[in-house]
Amino acid sequence: MWMIRQTPEGKPVRESYIIMIFLMLLLCSLFSELIGQHFIIGPIFLGLAVPDGPPLGSALSEKLDALVSAVFLPLYFLFSGARFNSFVLEATSFWIVQVLAISSFFGKVLGAMLPSLYCKMSLTDSLSLGLIMSAQGITQLLYLQSSLYLNIIDTQSYGNVVISILWLTGAALPLVKFLYDPSKRYLALNRRRTIEHASPDIEFLLMACLHNEENTPSMITILDMSNPSEQRPICFYVLHLIQLTGRATPLFIDHQSSSNKPSSIYPTHSQRMINAFRSYEQQNQGKLVVNLFTSISPYETMHDEVCMQAAERRASLLIVPFHKKWSSNGVVTESSHSIRAFNRQLLRTAPCSVAILVERGTLSRNNPLTSAPFYSVVVVFIEGSDDRESLVYAMRMADHPNVSVTVVRLIEPRRKSMNLMMRDTDGDLIHRFKVEYCIQIKRHDYREEVVKDSVEMINVLKSFDGCFDLIMVGRRHANREFSSLFNGMNEWNEYPELGVVGDMLVSSDTTYDGSVMVVQQQILGSHGGGGGGCYGGGSGGGHHGGYHHPDFHPDFHHPRQERRLNIPEVPRDTRVWPMV
Known part of the structure; x- marks a missing residue:
């Protein structure tokens, strides 16, 4: 002592x-x-x-x-x-x-x-x-x-x-x-935990994982871009993940409870993060509720703790930082291999949609705690449920007065004529974005790029350099094995957890200097909707927009479908109340 x-x-x-x-x-x-x-x-x-x-x-x-x-x-x-x-x-x-x-x-x-x-x-x-x-x-x-x-x-x-x-x-x-x-407690939820299938008239349930203090500014920026408002409030859960060392048993700390004072256990690891998020919460009273937790567990089982919390909190999206971080001067900081393995486990077993945030310093410079910056976002849309999930999230950001969203749809020549003749789920969502945002709000834009192969797709991605603060892409794409856009790309995939497009933007030989968010829609469950949270309750219907597609990981598998413990939906009051 x-x-x-x-x-x-x-x-x-x-x-x-x-x-x-x-x-x-x-x-x-x-x-x-x-x-x-x-x-x-x-x-x-x-x-x-x-x-x-x-x-x-x-x-x-x-x-x-x-x-x-x-x-x-x-x-x-x-x-x-x-x-x-x-x-x-x-x-x-x-x-x-x-x-x-x-x-x-x-x-x-x-x-x-x-x-x-x-x-x-x-x-x-x-x-x-x-x-x-x-x-x-x-x-x-x-x-x-x-x-x-x-x-x-x-x-x-x-x-x-x-x-x-x-x-x-x-x-x-x-x-x-x-x-x-342990995954049987959350893998077979019978409701969709996605942004696309969530009801727009209830609160947005968002969860983020942080490994260190450097992740805090970018996560606060993403939270600010998500546009918390009184009409569409956000319940934001923050999990500070610490590797278990020097202890025999894992520890989970709820910082909302008065009995768990952060100054007594792991004081400096979580206190600065708590202060930053509390300060942002105070600036957005009535629009946002932040709930902070600290999870101290081995990296081998940490994904089970995170997935269980995401299931219990009924989160629609789980945001995790990439294991590498680029500063504004180009210096690369790489975390341990355990963080990368943790992200890959989440992609396999998460009971909700998952977004991997690759931060290159552009989001940290725009600090919503000290100023009201303007954000420029581009969505690379090809086809599939992951692209729809990223677009729906970007449409929520588009409601923010200081966010400009540009959707770039990459179309093969043979599919361009098909899109003119028939409209699928992707086309319906694109049409909704053009009508509700591009026509009514002039700062947003939509354009289509006809690309024949992967070389032309790379050229389109290179044109984004220096133009946007954040690029949002889907991790997987429908009909990928039949598309000429991805021919030969798997052999050069440096980061399979980011998908083909995300890997192009993040790999070591790229010149793009903006931040990237790679979104994967929930791959589990059946028909259903979301509901419940910090503010209100309800259920959002929606069709099953996902597709089952081979993953880029050689060891990827779809989780077993078996009888699991379902987490009930609890209707709540529609007013703003903090978690107790």
């Missing part, structure tokens, strides 16, 4: 403190041996004394994790295996030990399942919990090593028990992975 008090807020722990902890670790091991205990007993009590989380717990985890996981742990398993001698095993004793091991294993599984079933847990989750609680690992190996060292058991008994641990744990872990699927 003294070390933590001596560490300035937001600063790393001194190296001298880390060295002191390591020396204390060795002294505690020596003290345990001197009093006749196992050498690991002292470090266990020292670990219990160290407070979890930052700054000290996370610093120790960062210093020790790589060394322990990559060097010491494999060496220990190698040492444990070297003590195993298969030539001293006897068939009779071997089978007796295995039968006893199986009996005790099932007894432990049943002992964990019965209380879980009594507490109304499902059978599948109860079995998964029982298997997890019955799995054995390094702790059991430590007991066996100590017993062998103290001559409590012989080499034959040691080998029999090690074999039972190996095959019982090896059988339990695949079963847990097969039975326990």
Whole structure:
């Protein structure tokens, strides 16, 4: 506690403190041996004394994790295996030990399942919990090593028990992975969570994920461009995502609750973001409600937490930052590979539409907290549900008096004649934009570009350089495999999560310096509408505008359709109330 008090807020722990902890670790091991205990007993009590989380717990985890996981742990398993001698095993004793091991294993599984079933847990989750609680690992190996060292058991008994641990744990872990699927809580929602299918007369439910403070200005700019108003208010959920380090369990903090003060846990990570969003909320009283949360969890399971929150909050769109960020002077800042994997997982499993925001510094310069800037937006429209989703979102932005929206539709020559003869869903939406915005509001524009192949499409995209603050594109496109616009583009795709057009605008050899938003419409669920939120309730009807199309990811799959827990729609008052 003294070390933590001596560490300035937001600063790393001194190296001298880390060295002191390591020396204390060795002294505690020596003290345990001197009093006749196992050498690991002292470090266990020292670990219990160290407070979890930052700054000290996370610093120790960062210093020790790589060394322990990559060097010491494999060496220990190698040492444990070297003590195993298969030539001293006897068939009779071997089978007796295995039968006893199986009996005790099932007894432990049943002992964990019965209380879980009594507490109304499902059978599948109860079995998964029982298997997890019955799995054995390094702790059991430590007991066996100590017993062998103290001559409590012989080499034959040691080998029999090690074999039972190996095959019982090896059988339990695949079963847990097969039975326990966290995504089943949100994947099969029976309502559409999209902007296209949402009712226009209810509040707009929007959620954004932030990894660090640098994401805050661009997200506030996108929120301002989304045009919060008294007629069409916005309920905006902000999730600050922090990687779990130095703690044993994930943590979810609701900053609306008075009991969770941000100054007590992770103070500097979230407080500045909270202040910025609260300031913007105060400037838009009656138009906007901002709800802020902090999620501290491993990156491997972080997408499950985000997807569950998006399902519970009934968000129509989830905005996440790209793992790379370009500053105004061209410097590229690349985050960890885990953030990119997190974005790809969201694209597979999100229960709503997803938008990946690639920020190149243009949005950060236009700060709505200090000025009233003018935004120029262009929508690249080809065809498909993702393009419609981006266009519907841009049409909401077009209602903002300081936003100019230009829709550029790329059409192949053979399809231009077809569009003149018949109008599909894409054509209906384009016609609505031209009538409601281009004719009535002169600052908006629409134009069509006839392109024969990918070269001409790239030339059209290059013409946007320096003209727009934000380009909005769909991630997937209908009939892509039959279109000449995408011939040969998959082989040069540097960022598959952005789609073909988004990758052209963001790849390392491009000259475009504006921000890009890549939109993917929800790929799950069936017919239905949206509703509920911070302000009001209702349901918005709409046809199923999506299409099932092969994804650019080689490992992409459509989630399983199975019976899942549905989140009910709760009608709410139409007045502006903050979340409690």
